[in-house]
Amino acid sequence: FYVYAIFNPVKKKVYIGQTEDLERRLKEHNDPNCQRHLYTKRIGPSWSLIYSETLSDRKSALIREKQLKSYQGRLFIKKYIPL
Numbered sequence: 001f002y003v004y005a006i007f008n009p010v011k012k013k014v015y016i017g018q019t020e021d022l023e024r025r026l027k028e029h030n031d032p033n034c035q036r037h038l039y040t041k042r043i044g045p046s047w048s049l050i051y052s053e054t055l056s057d058r059k060s061a062l063i064r065e066k067q068l069k070s071y072q073g074r075l076f077i078k079k080y081i082p083l
Helices: 022-030 038-043 058-068 071-078
Strands: 002-008 013-019 048-054
Touching: 002 022, 002 038, 002 058, 013 022, 013 038, 013 058, 013 071, 022 048, 058 071
Parallel strands: none
Antiparallel strands: 002 013, 002 048
16 A cells, blocks of 8 residues: 655645555546546646655555644655655
8 A cells, every 4th residue: 555645736735645556546636537536636637746655554554644644744745845
């Protein structure tokens, strides 16, 4: 499983999530016809991967995702945003 952060340089937004298939998930975030990802769809395409971690199982991925979505986690992710 993967925990990841993607960045949209047009809107200057970061999205943090977890998935079993990182490549498929990134394609879905950038597909305007995909109905599953309303937040990233609303902001538009141009999402690019800025950070990812591999974890052994979904439970660990969910825990790490929650950590990255915290204030300290967002400060950590901010280091990976391209200038």
